[in-house]
Amino acid sequence: MNRLFLIISFFLSPYIMWAQTFISENDTIAFVEYNDGKQWVYRNIDGITVGMANEEFKDDYGKYYQVGFFINNNQDSTLTFNPEEVFAHLLSNKGDTISLEVYTNEEFQNKIKKAQTWAMALYSFSAGFNAASAGYKTTYSTSYSPNGYAYTSINRSYDANAAYQANMTANMQLQMLGDRMKNDRTVREQGYLKLNSIHPGDAIIGYMNIKHKKGKRLLVSINIGERTFSYLWDVEKKKKKNKKM
Numbered sequence: 685m686n687r688l689f690l691i692i693s694f695f696l697s698p699y700i701m702w703a704q705t706f707i708s709e710n711d712t713i714a715f716v717e718y719n720d721g722k723q724w725v726y727r728n729i730d731g732i733t734v735g736m737a738n739e740e741f742k743d744d745y746g747k748y749y750q751v752g753f754f755i756n757n758n759q760d761s762t763l764t765f766n767p768e769e770v771f772a773h774l775l776s777n778k779g780d781t782i783s784l785e786v787y788t789n790e791e792f793q794n795k796i797k798k799a800q801t802w803a804m805a806l807y808s809f810s811a812g813f814n815a816a817s818a819g820y821k822t823t824y825s826t827s828y829s830p831n832g833y834a835y836t837s838i839n840r841s842y843d844a845n846a847a848y849q850a851n852m853t854a855n856m857q858l859q860m861l862g863d864r865m866k867n868d869r870t871v872r873e874q875g876y877l878k879l880n881s882i883h884p885g886d887a888i889i890g891y892m893n894i895k896h897k898k899g900k901r902l903l904v905s906i907n908i909g910e911r912t913f914s915y916l917w918d919v920e921k922k923k924k925k926n927k928k929m
Contacts, residue, residue, distance in 0.1 A: 751770075786895075
């Protein structure tokens, strides 16, 4: 189990995270363990063990509830994990219950690509404008008339070589940015849970992201086999108490 914890910790990206607390409500089936301060909650029902951790996650692409999963199959038949069978419901601050989108890997990758496309378009415009302007040079010269008045002349010249070098530099920067964005997508896809068959004695580990909205309690449910495993989390922001001197 400890080795699996280390692998799961590797999958969860080290960006800005805030751990959420499991609400047991006299739950006698669930048991809790901690790894590096992170709370993991497990249930073992009919030979299926499902563990879950929940953190509030923030990066350049938005804010999410990032849920880690550990699913172990000790039954005699193969199980299927389907990402579309993971559901999330939030008790909002207004007291109503709303459904939150649980991103499949394809949906989250598309979300990243859209954000990157906008960023690339803005950067391309800026780089292109700077490259186009680099070839032009403006000089000022001052001359005086016989009566002593000063006249300033503005001269613009074009340096084709400077424009070419600037354009080459801009293209290289765009290529590097595109490579970094592609690598970023690859890194974020590692460990993101996809459709999987879980054979007897096998286990899968990974995570999924849930659209973030402010609220009090988050219920995350997963259908696996013929069972539904549900976990309730306290996601309410707590006000910090002022320390008395």
